[in-house]
Amino acid sequence: MRPFASCRKNGSAARPPSARLFATWCHNPETQATKQELLFYQKKCIGCRACESACKTHAHRFENGTHEIDRTLCNDCAACAEVCCTKALAPAYTNKTEADILKDVQKDFAFYGKTGGVTLSGGEPLMQPDEVLNLLKALKSRKLNTAVETCGFFRSGILPRLVPFVDLFLWDFKDSDDERHKKFVGVSNTPIIENLLHADRLGANTVLRCIMISGVNMQKKHYKEIAALWHRLKHCRYVELLPYHAYGGAKAVALGRKDNGNIKMVPSKEELSIAADYLKACGVKIKSE
Ligand code: SF4
Numbered sequence: 001m002r003p004f005a006s007c008r009k010n011g012s013a014a015r016p017p018s019a020r021l022f023a024t025w026c027h028n029p030e031t032q033a034t035k036q037e038l039l040f041y042q043k044k045c046i047g048c049r050a051c052e053s054a055c056k057t058h059a060h061r062f063e064n065g066t067h068e069i070d071r072t073l074c075n076d077c078a079a080c081a082e083v084c085c086t087k088a089l090a091p092a093y094t095n096k097t098e099a100d101i102l103k104d105v106q107k108d109f110a111f112y113g114k115t116g117g118v119t120l121s122g123g124e125p126l127m128q129p130d131e132v133l134n135l136l137k138a139l140k141s142r143k144l145n146t147a148v149e150t151c152g153f154f155r156s157g158i159l160p161r162l163v164p165f166v167d168l169f170l171w172d173f174k175d176s177d178d179e180r181h182k183k184f185v186g187v188s189n190t191p192i193i194e195n196l197l198h199a200d201r202l203g204a205n206t207v208l209r210c211i212m213i214s215g216v217n218m219q220k221k222h223y224k225e226i227a228a229l230w231h232r233l234k235h236c237r238y239v240e241l242l243p244y245h246a247y248g249g250a251k252a253v254a255l256g257r258k259d260n261g262n263i264k265m266v267p268s269k270e271e272l273s274i275a276a277d278y279l280k281a282c283g284v285k286i287k288s289e
């Protein structure tokens with residue numbers, strides 16, 4: 001039984017422009033854009049050329065036994081994905097209304113039990129704050145547990161309305177060093193920490209999720225700051241250490257981008273246990289993989 005069904009980023013309306021942040025190491029690059037994108041998994045392609053006929057912009061190229069997509073011609077309409085029988089082509093997301101999502105959730109109702117529920121994930125679900133709030137209200141009215149995975153970077157005004165409908169926030173804390181945060185994530189960590197403290201004052205239950213990236217943030221100074229933050233939070237259940245992995249690289253390639261996976265940033269077991277031991281010694285409740 002899965003404790004939480006995962007409800008991905010899709011809402012009823014087009015996603016509104018909002019502040020976004022992309023970590024350099026992001027393993028879900030298909031959730032970054034606010035417009036549709038086409039994923040192409042070359043290894044799954046059997047060369048049937050059905051996509052070529054479906055594409056009005058002639059973006060598919062079959063030359064010298066290879067199949068390429070000219071992304072400069074592609075308007076991400078996803079018509080080619082509809083005819084691809086091997087799922088080598090796929091749209092990055094599917095639009096769903098609140099009713100669609102509730103229908104999907106309802107299908108698994110028998111499996112949720114007392115502790116199961118729905119996790120809103122992404123991307124960043126709070127890029128669509130009103131849609132997320134309405135969905136959470138609908139889920140709570142069906143007596144389902146709710147969780148929200150967030151990077152913490154969103155407009156704080158939503159928090160007082162949001163917190164009563166969220167049983168648990170899975171809150172990213174990528175780096176305590178603000179300069180490094182700006183360099184690798186693209187924004188300051190200050191609003192993320194402020195939002196977290198604000199949510200905590202409102203009584204929000206949280207799990208602090210700290211990605212561990214070798215050669216970037218696996219330093220005692222960072223662990224000390226994690227511990228300091230933990231001690232400021234009254235409702236944080238535990239800190240989760242998430243080792244970086246390089247699997248997102250394949251999806252970046254499928255989007256026609258550079259492979260962003262970097263095996264050198266995967267932490268060793270020893271590095272992870274040093275981090276966990278340090279935090280435990282600082283009085284932090286830890287969950288590590
Ligand atoms: S429709 Fe799919 S399997 Fe067929 S050529 Fe296009 S990508 Fe390959």
Ligand code: SF4
Pocket residue numbers: 038054055056057058059060069073074075076077078079080081
């Ligand atoms: S997404 Fe649309 S424009 Fe792009 S390759 Fe497919 S059919 Fe052509």
